[in-house]
Amino acid sequence: MPAARLLDLTRSLRRAGRMATGVDRVERAYLDHFVSDELPAFGLIRTVFGYVLLDRAGMIAFRERLSGAVNWGHASVLSRLPKGRDQALIRAESDIRRLAVARCLPLRLDRMLQTYLPPDFAYFNIGHSNLTERVLQSVKSASGSIDVMIHDVIPLEHPEYQRPGTTMPFRDKLQRVRSHADRIIYNSLDTCQRAEAMMQAWGPLPRGVVAHLGASAAVPMRAELPDGMPPAVPYFVVVGTIEPRKNHQFLLDIWQELGRDAPPLLVCGSRGWNNEAVFARLDALPPDSPVKELPNLSDGALATLVAGSAGLLFPSHAEGFGLPPIEALQLRTRVLCNDLAVLREIIGDHASFAPVFDQELWVKTIECWKNTPPNATKESVFVGPNWADHFKTVLRLR
DSSP: OOSOEEEEOHHHHHTTTSOOOHHHHHHHHHHHHHHHSSSOEEEEEEOSSSEEEEOHHHHHHHHHHHHTSSOOOOOOHHHHSSTTOOHHHHHHHHHHHHHOSEEEOGGGHHHHHHHHSOTTOEEEEOSSTTOOHHHHHHHHHTTOEEEEEEOOOHHHHOGGGSOTTOHHHHHHHHHHHHHHOSEEEESSHHHHHHHHHHHTTTSOOOEEEEOOOOOOOOOOOGGGSOTTOSOSSOOEEEESOBSGGGOHHHHHHHHHHHGGGOOOEEEESOBOSSOHHHHHHHHTOOTTOSEEEOOSOOHHHHHHHHHTSSEEEEOOSOOSSOHHHHHHHHTTOOEEEOOOHHHHHHHGGGSEEOOTTOHHHHHHHHHHHHTSOTTTTOOSOOOOOOHHHHHHHHHTTO
């Protein structure tokens, strides 16, 4: 066992005030577990001016603010100095400095870690933020070990789905992880095989462990639904950021083909990047269109729509794990998804699989489900992976 755990929370800070993505939720699950464990826990955060160190009490206070249980405080003068930054981030950074047990400029990071962390601590980076040469070398200089989670290698396998200019930085980050990490945590065997196939060309591989992420669907909260929801007729949902990898274009094509007989399709997710053609199609929808865009839903509202739907559609081109179909199955909702190896690994035969090159099969399934009550043929309840098993696997030697 390590003498203490140091969790990098830089991503959580940078995402303050935004809807939590899948990776955000994984980092927060680690935050929840570490502050509830008896082992000493610390949090490291990169701010605009340097690094901040939180103790267990500071991590708990940070978590309360992330969850909305406590409001972010006032913006400090220091945090307001850089211009053009998001106000939620400015207030979050200000609070982090007030909660810190230590702060330092970048050049003094190794000194701060040596001063406040016991030797043989374990540094965990779950969110891919702050994986710099300075941080990794500073941890080693302070006699710490390094554990990094790899969620996917999609930026290298499918650069066409990425924001401009992000592929090479991701490659550099993965090379640093291979060089410095003592252990890599993989969210699936599929991710492990893909990542190791790439990294082995660069040199010896760190020890790896595969641990499926925990997944638990939110509690449906009908009172949080927007006006007019849910539809009074059988409807379908698609959940996820509207980006090219999620393949919303495919569903819009299907709904165009279905024409007047198309059931409602609820597009639940915020708009992402590199998807102007899809955005234009959504903007051009008439008011009476069966396709409705519903961004920024609360977890309870989203769970209500998924649970009441005729099915969740998931035509994504690539995934590292795939939380939406897992959470839909936990709500006993039918799932139709692209035939991806990682989804078969985690979901097994609990979902219906159809390759996205077979649009006719998708149309036939949607037409069938539209006329068949949900769960009418459900034979077994999908339990899915849980966080208790995840942490038993990840922390048994940590």
